[in-house]
Amino acid sequence: MRAAYAHAIPPSLQLPKSSPVASMTTPQLLVFATLFGALVLFVWGKWRYDVVGMLALLTLTLTGVVKGNDAFKGFSEPAVITVAAVLVISQALQKTGLVNVLVRGLGRVGNNMSVQVLAMCAVVALLSSIMNNVGALAIMLPVAITLANRAGRSASTLLMPLAFASLLGGMTTLIGTPPNLIISNLRRDLLGEAYNMFSFTPVGVAVAAAGVLYLAFLGWRLLPQRVSGENRADLYRMADYMTEVRLPESSPLAGQRVMDLGKVEGVQVVSLVRGESQRPFPTAFTVLQAGDVLIVEATAAKLTELVEDGQLTLVGNEKITPEQLASDDVTLAEVVVTALSPIVGQSAVSLRLRQRFNINLIAVSRQGQRLRERLVNAKFKAGDVLLVHGPRPSIDEALSTLGCLPLRERALDMVPAGQTRKMLLTGGIFLVAILAATVNLLPVAVSFTAAATLMLLLRLINLRDVYESIEWPILVLLATLIPVGAALSSTGGANLIAETILGLTDGWPVMAVLVVVMILTMNLSDIINNAAAALITAPIAIKIAQGLDANPDAFLIAVAVAASSAFLTPIGHQSNTLVMGPGGYKFSDYWKVGLPMEIIVVAVGAPMIALVWGLS
Incomplete structure (x- = not known):
């Protein structure tokens, strides 16, 4: 050869x-x-x-x-362009099933x-x-x-x-x-x-x-x-860190909104029971009424403060289960923090998850053990597993922005309905790009960039997915170290x-x-x-x-x-980091x-x- x-x-x-x-x-x-x-x-x-x-x-x-x-000539190197194109194509292969x-x-x-x-x-x-x-x-x-x-x-x-x-x-x-x-x-x-x-x-x-x-x-x-399985279920043991409290007639919180309780650092309202109805993930504008039962997530100190200041009655939490926090529209989801996630090094309070993304952070697991420290102050690390709660569309949207991947169990027959044509078209374009590069009809960078562009024009992938699929830190690393490597030779x-x-x-x-x-x-x-x-x-x-x-x-x-x-x-590769948690x-x-x-x-x-x- x-x-x-x-x-x-x-x-x-x-x-x-x-x-x-x-x-x-x-x-x-x-x-x-x-x-x-x-x-x-x-x-x-x-x-x-x-x-x-x-x-x-x-x-x-x-x-x-x-x-x-x-x-900055490294930014125009074919290797950098090819990596970006392959990332876009990878996203299209996933999106089309x-x-x-x-x-x-x-x-x-x-x-x-x-x-x-x-x-x-x-x-x-x-x-x-x-x-x-x-x-x-x-x-x-x-x-x-x-x-x-x-x-x-x-x-x-x-x-x-x-x-x-x-x-x-x-x-x-x-x-x-x-x-x-x-x-x-x-x-x-x-x-x-x-x-x-x-x-x-x-x-x-x-x-x-x-x-x-x-x-x-x-x-x-x-x-x-x-x-x-028991260790993984530890994240879902709601009674360990959630409590039911009732608002009596005398409570000063009656008539206030859910968002007013959220202003108390370290307290989250994750569900509300009113009469015979239950409201998983009540909106921030829900007005509290006397007789409401709230399921709140809080540390012992913050819970004591909330109960005393709000004149609340402890109901007991032995019956709290994941099912109480879920409905057709609201769910609990496990997600893992990737190495390139923008939330690495940040805390839940600095991210303002409820206000910005309409989700609650329920628990964090690190290396298989649930963190016992206060979640509002815990700084996320790559590989952490987060248990989040909220409307399904909000969680899906948040995962994309926060750089997290879902760990939810899913069916193994996963080809989206009605995607056969798009799937075949994506595969055909990809195979043509590979063939063009293999027989030297086009340079690799040109071949795969053309394939990614064609997938975009044919709406096999949208423009937002294109930019979100590109791992910009990888491209910057390559582009900056190519001249450094050249300097190692030239000197x-x-x-x-x-x-x-x-x-x-x-x-x-x-x-x-x-x-x-x-x-x-x-x-x-x-x-x-x-x-x-x-x-x-x-x-x-x-x-x-x-x-x-x-x-x-x-x-x-x-x-x-x-x-x-x-x-x-x-730490040698992102794949290794991703499975650590x-x-x-x-x-x-x-x-x-x-x-x-x-x-x-x-x-x-x-x-x-x-x-x-x-x-x-």
Whole structure:
């Protein structure tokens, strides 16, 4: 599969083969200091990674390492445009119900755990090869929870394997994950030709197949059954944090509106009983009357204050159930906070959920345990599971704005009625785009952008969905770090690191050095965004290949595979973060399952790279 020009590296990019490493220049010191600072900020996590990427770019631009005219060229790179187009197409595939066709048969896989994991991981991996990894995982989360509950089994045995499978599937095609697009972009700059749609497939499929088999027959057994059905039901134990109070004739609250009670910090009115009728989620303008029974959510201190000031009578809460808070129009829903959600780091009181979105926050679960602290002051984290209450349309609208995903159980026969034509049209446009890119009729970025635009014009997806589907932080990160990665090469920094690695591995076989590059990239990807890991390590890998007189394609593919193998931590990839709360996982659970997975990736990936691409 290697092209005849595989070693035709431009002289300006070639690595000097003589002399020991020279002392670092000022531009190199600036690049290394900036990258080190960025790594520290990535791991710290206080600032989001797109902000860190912008700071790194501005630092190198203001110090003159990156020319001002080149600072924002990353935003026009084909890799960035392609990622945006693929995200839009992924949304269209979901909206029209096309991806649901692959999910419909999962309800009939039976209760054998290995078979369930195998079937679900295979579907997630397949979806991830053609759409956004997190999107593929989000589709499967409610299905996995449904199957686990049916079997009376912990969902924790399914969720992490699904997250890992979404990463494995992404490495099988050009559009499956941003690192593949970055590597293809770099190859175009280096050798004049980018990778095609299926250049990553032979190695990626072999690694993904081995990984899925490991997850199905061994990986899930290493996971704790930490979140049982009883633990999940803990969110719904209303009596733990809700109370019924009655307004007597003498209460000063009679004649006031529900919104007046909501002004008391830490108190929520979630239901109202008046005579024989019950009003789940009473409106803010509902006028309270003597004799009303309110179901309120409040801390013990706030409840005491409310009862005393309002001269209320405690009724008792032993009979409060989820059914009392639901109706045809009002429901309770579990949702999970995504890594890119704008509510991360904010509290319920700062978000003003009732006033802005017409929903109540009932409870929060973190790593499988319900938070006992006051909800109004609790700051949300990625992976938190929220129990929210309100009208169904309000909840659906709020989830889109708040960056949360539903965990509600749903039917497995999920193709929307009347969507067959749209589904087939969306699939047809997508297949034509893939074909056009594969046969080089159009560049990948142009092909997929045209497909996304056509889907919009044909009303297969609306304009709001287009903009909401694009993960802008990912695009900003890519666009800002592309010039930073170029600076690592242009200043000779990549040469310096490559010389150091070559010195440490002097006399080693090319295969052994390839394995070292994979391990270094995987370790970096475990602590920072995988796209950032690829942008940092790919220039170094090219220099190492040139220093060994080896095939640069082999080292580029190795970086692509390794950058998509963030299995040791919950922070290496959004998919890992997304399942942490619903699965009740601890940090240590990831490396217990992830370490054997990374060993498998190297053990299968390195020989496959040598077989498919050749090392020399």
